Amino acid sequence: MATAAHIKTATVRRGLDCLQEINAGDFTGLTYSEIKKRHPDEYEARMRNKLEYRYPNGESYIDIINRIDHVILEMEAADFPVIIVSHKAVLRLNSL
Secondary structure, eight states, X not given: OTTGGGOXXXXXXXXXXXXXXXXXXXXXXXXXXXXXXXXHHHHHHHHHOTTTOOOTTSOOHHHHHHHHHHHHHHHHHOSSOOOOOOOHHHHHHHTO
């Protein structure tokens, strides 16, 4: 929200919860180093398949794709420039 506040535009859509960062579930707040140390099996599972790996009680990248699908469709149909200010995982998936 702080980043988007600096964009001078006629229309700003706020409150799109679907653009939130990936839900890391039980690992929320942990760094990748901490996950590797405390949960090596989960760390290795994520490294083998980042797209489909789902954090315990959290989300996978596939979940995010499903979550943002309608935003992508709206963006593709827009007849004006679109700027998306979001979190890294969401923006990474917008480029697929």
